[in-house]
Amino acid sequence: MEKNHNVSRRQFLTYALLGTGGFMAAGLIMPMVRFGVDPILQADAEGDMIDVAGVDELTDIPQAFDMEYEQDHGWHVETVQETVWIYLNGDEIVALSPICTHLGCTVNWGTDPDNPEQFFCPCHFGRFERDGTNVPGTPPTEPLHRYDHEVRDGRVLLGNPSPQV
Amino acid sequence: MLQRIYDWIDDRIDVTPLWRDVADHEVPEHVNPGYHFSAFVYCFGGLTFFTVVIQILSGMFLTMYYVPDIVNAHASVEYLQTDVAFGMIVRGMHHWGASVVIVMVFLHTLRVFFTGSYKKPREINWVVGVLLFFIILGLGFTGYLLPWDMKAYFATQVGLEIAESVPVVGDLISNLLAGGEFIGAQTLTRFFAIHVFFLPGALLGLIAIHFIMIRKQGISGPL
Ligand code: FES
Numbered sequence: 383m384e385k386n387h388n389v390s391r392r393q394f395l396t397y398a399l400l401g402t403g404g405f406m407a408a409g410l411i412m413p414m415v416r417f418g419v420d421p422i423l424q425a426d427a428e429g430d431m432i433d434v435a436g437v438d439e440l441t442d443i444p445q446a447f448d449m450e451y452e453q454d455h456g457w458h459v460e461t462v463q464e465t466v467w468i469y470l471n472g473d474e475i476v477a478l479s480p481i482c483t484h485l486g487c488t489v490n491w492g493t494d495p496d497n498p499e500q501f502f503c504p505c506h507f508g509r510f511e512r513d514g515t516n517v518p519g520t521p522p523t524e525p526l527h528r529y530d531h532e533v534r535d536g537r538v539l540l541g542n543p544s545p546q547v
Numbered sequence: 548m549l550q551r552i553y554d555w556i557d558d559r560i561d562v563t564p565l566w567r568d569v570a571d572h573e574v575p576e577h578v579n580p581g582y583h584f585s586a587f588v589y590c591f592g593g594l595t596f597f598t599v600v601i602q603i604l605s606g607m608f609l610t611m612y613y614v615p616d617i618v619n620a621h622a623s624v625e626y627l628q629t630d631v632a633f634g635m636i637v638r639g640m641h642h643w644g645a646s647v648v649i650v651m652v653f654l655h656t657l658r659v660f661f662t663g664s665y666k667k668p669r670e671i672n673w674v675v676g677v678l679l680f681f682i683i684l685g686l687g688f689t690g691y692l693l694p695w696d697m698k699a700y701f702a703t704q705v706g707l708e709i710a711e712s713v714p715v716v717g718d719l720i721s722n723l724l725a726g727g728e729f730i731g732a733q734t735l736t737r738f739f740a741i742h743v744f745f746l747p748g749a750l751l752g753l754i755a756i757h758f759i760m761i762r763k764q765g766i767s768g769p770l
Pocket residue numbers: 482483484485486487503504505506507508521522
């Protein structure tokens with residue numbers, strides 16, 4: 383009988399069986415896991431610019447405009463309605479998302495009688511300045527998100543909202 | 548590292564005897580294809596179980612995208628098949644696996660029959676096996692409708708007509724299965740529930756009984 387096998391026959395068989403079995407199991411499981419996690423690996427759809435308002439409708443005071451776009455749910459396409467606060471800051475168009483940066487309620491302009499010149503969130507009394515900056519001492523921790531915009535033929539087109547900081 | 552994790556757990560709940568009892572027992576020579584090649588026929592039961600496991604796993608993943616609703620069912624199947632990564636493979640596993648399970652069950656049954664393994668004391672296991680066979684056919688039948696395409700619709704139509712041909716209670720059975728007088732939204736949700744909850748539940752229970760009995764009684768002797 384030969385001596386000094388580094389790997390015994392039994393060990394070799396165990397490794398071979400575990401290896402083959404592991405390979406087969408991985409071949410089965412891998413596609414299923416990739417299938418299951420597909421949503422987090424899908425590239426975010428780059429939305430088109432959406433026509434929201436006419437430039438001549440804008441004023442110094444933030445106004446709520448409706449924004450309508452199609453959302454793709456995979457096998458179902460839905461029309462989503464959102465509001466967006468738009469105003470003129472001198473010549474500059476400012477479009478703010480109404481989604482409170484605290485926990486996601488919807489803010490309104492000037493509905494807090496004590497602070498008529500601010501955005502107000504009724505959920506936990508969060509407040510934002512006119513430019514979207516969160517008022518310190520209220521729950522929100524970052525400014526309202528701001529939409530990319532573009533003016534074409536006197537119409538305001540909005541892209542995606544992004545954080546201001 | 549792994550060894551230490553294993554030891555830590557084993558120290559506390561003593562798992563070694565548990566898995567040894569399940570996995571580490573000898574198989575008689577006459578069923579080992581290593582000794583007699585023709586003994587591969589004894590693998591059919593294990594292969595059936597293996598394909599059933601694949602069916603359960605792939606089915607679980609398919610429900611992440613599938614909707615049992617007449618408006619969206621077909622669209623969701625199309626989406627998961629064509630747009631989701633590996634969708635064709637995962638649905639393919641479930642689709643082809645369904646046929647493989649039935650073939651394997653059939654081969655397993657033939658082997659049990661021709662080796663006389665159903666004889667005393669294993670008659671109960673034969674009966675459980677036949678029930679398992681019916682449940683697997685039921686899974687095939689209810690699963691066929693779910694993609695909600697033409698083939699699915701007419702196959703179910705035929706199945707329901709067969710159910711209706713049962714004397715006296717035929718209409719009742721067919722209405723109960725379809726959830727009404729015609730194949731529609733209620734049929735789809737019913738078939739879905741039967742396919743993913745009722746039948747798999749029964750299947751797992753019966754498989755457990757099937758396996759416990761084979762461990763209790765052992766594999767029947769050589770021919
Ligand atoms: S969600 Fe707006 S303050 Fe909490």
